[in-house]
Amino acid sequence: MLNLPPEPQRDPSTFSDSKPPNSASDIASYYRDYGTSRRVPTDRMLPPRSGSLLTSSDFLQNNTSLDELPPRPPAQPTIRLSPSTGRTVAVEPRRGVDLARAFRNLDMMCRQNNVKQDFARQRFHERPGLKRKRLKSVRWRRNFMAGFREMVGKVDRMRRKGW
Template structure:
């Protein structure tokens, strides 16, 4: 990727400081986050495959891409058969159940930016950055219990307050 493309990717993702430094191309990934890449299958044509294509009498393009229209013949060939294609390798693999199962994102079709956005959303939902900051210092078990109780209360209060406001607005809309 070019430097401008990387800068655009950084601007689009808006990572918290420390995950991606300003220096290009050095990336720092936290140890708790892994990104898996799917393999891209490609056919490698050797001189043997070209010789085989020439012996059969058909052009190599016609053998490889039967549905493409050629300059000499009208388009009358049916859709290419998918039965000769091997199934994707991802469907054969068992699900990952290890410690990194919830922190891994599979990059599909080379969409790295989309994978980073998905990873960022998961990290935000699970409050990984906040937990990492909180774990820098020791917290006594009693204080941790109090803090978690406060957080649960605030979350429940926020949800009930939103429900109340929604109810009031609905009643106001109905003229009650």
């Protein structure tokens, strides 16, 4: 930033004879004086409300050094995110999960997450235009099925009411 001496403030009535009010020197003087004219009075600020935080007055009154700060809370455990996270099923015979049930659970998880369809789709490259076309079709089919189910539900409700 330039350390230029501040220009004297001019009376607005004198703008007509020298420079217009939006000249570059006026804009530069505004930004030069911006930081000095907007001082925040810190003598009226309140200390933080939290009781666990130390304020500057605590340091002065108790002669506390930085080595005697309150202990930090324990760190959160790190989450291990490997490629198999969420795709593993524990075999625990004590809990009733034998090998056959674990395979069934894994198969259900793979069906719910469309793993087989993703695998087939990712086998070959799909150009962007065909991908947009496929996703549009998937959206249309999903919305159509939602509307169809809603209509069937409405017909069932009407039939129960005697229509």
